[in-house]
Structure formats: C-alpha cells, structure tokens
Amino acid sequence: MSKGVSASRPGPRHVAFIMDGNGRWAEQRGRPRLLGHRAGARRVREIVESCPELGVEYVTIFAFSTENWKRTQAEVSGLMTLFRRYIESEAQTLLKQGTRVRFIGDRLRLDKKLRGLMDMIEALTAHNVRCHLTIALNYGGRDEVARATKRLARDVADGKLDPDAITDETLPRYLDTHVLPDPDLVIRTSGEARISNFLLWQSAYAEYEFVDTLWPDFTRAKFEEVLDRYGSRDRRFGGVKA
Known part of the structure; x- marks a missing residue:
C-alpha cells in the first residue's frame, strides 16, 4: 500500500521508536560504536521525512535514556x-520541512550548550504543523512519572489540586508529553523484545513491533512493512466487537 497501511483501517497517528542497534551495527563492520550512532542519526532524517507521506503526524524517538x-x-x-x-545541521531543514521539534526528559544533567540548542530549535520550529518530532533525551519513563508526581504533589500542597479529584486523567497533564497524543505504535529495532523504560504511561494501549533489523538499516521500506502489519491489527482497547 502506498500509505503503508491497510486500505480498510487507519494508520497510526503517532509512532514511537526505540532506535536500538547502532553500536552493534558498527561493531559488525569493525568500526567504532560512534560511527553507528552517526549512521543512526542519518536514518532518523529519512524516517522523519517519510512520516507525512505515510500519514504519521507524530513521531517520537528514544535518543538517550537516563540509564545510558x-x-x-x-x-x-x-x-x-x-x-x-x-541540532545545528538539521535545524533549517526541519524548519523548511514543516517539522516541529520538541524534547522530553530531564534537561538538568545536560550541558549548557546542548540545552541552549534544544531551546533554539524548539523556538525556531514552534509554528510548524506538518510533522511533530519529539526527541527523548536523558529520558526514562519511571523518572518522568516521578517528576510528574512531584509537580502534582506540590499543587496539592499549595491547594491548587483537590486530592479527591485526582483521576487517571490527572497525571498525564503533568507528564513531559502532556501536549502530545499517546503513541499508537511503538517500534523497537535490533531484535530485542523489551520496552526499556520508554513511555511507560503513554504506551498502555500502544501496539508494539519488535523487528530484527538494526536501526541504521531500518529503511523507509521496512517502516512501510511495519505500518502494513499495524493496519491489519484489531484495536479494541479492552472492549469486544458488538
């Protein structure tokens, strides 16, 4: 299918990637691991560029975890x-492509120059709407929930939030991703079948695809294959067909 999805079912609006296998890709070629990370960054460009054509409005990539x-x-x-x-090399390209860039994760441990560049590209692309790229940098799902809970607790202590009014819709407003829809599909490359502390709350009803391909080899064609499989899935969200 040209859109990478089933003709009878809508494709995912939000796809999240655990981009695994960069280091192994380089080691298999007898090269330094950082060469694999550079190859992985080039693959990010191809995948993000393909998203609007494939009907994917939001894409989130796991760039660096709190455990890394x-x-x-x-x-x-x-x-x-x-x-x-x-950020320096891609900022103008992303701007011209209509891609809005956001970062999630704890920025405090990152160096000042990197934080400044993150602020710059977020502001530069703030009005873009063609594609929404979220980069998880120094991110961990448990860390995110812990930070969100602290903010929620402060609001309770300050009298801004009634504890009895808290529901499962309250905490998401305090998460890093509060302006984003939950992911419909999470793809992990490299053959590993675990979620590695990524978007734990947000992915409660996401579909998962664990593919053997290492991230630098995950081409647009392979992405379309995964989207085709997603289109054949029956998403009931805990319910049953009438």
Missing part, C-alpha cells in the same frame, strides 16, 4: 557531541 549515562565516558561524550551537531 552508565556507558563509557567516551561514548557518552561522543553522543552529546552528536546531539549538538544534529
């Missing part, structure tokens, strides 16, 4: 440099 600080200092430093260069 455990990697070697050289790899972490290289990744931070890569993030800065990605």
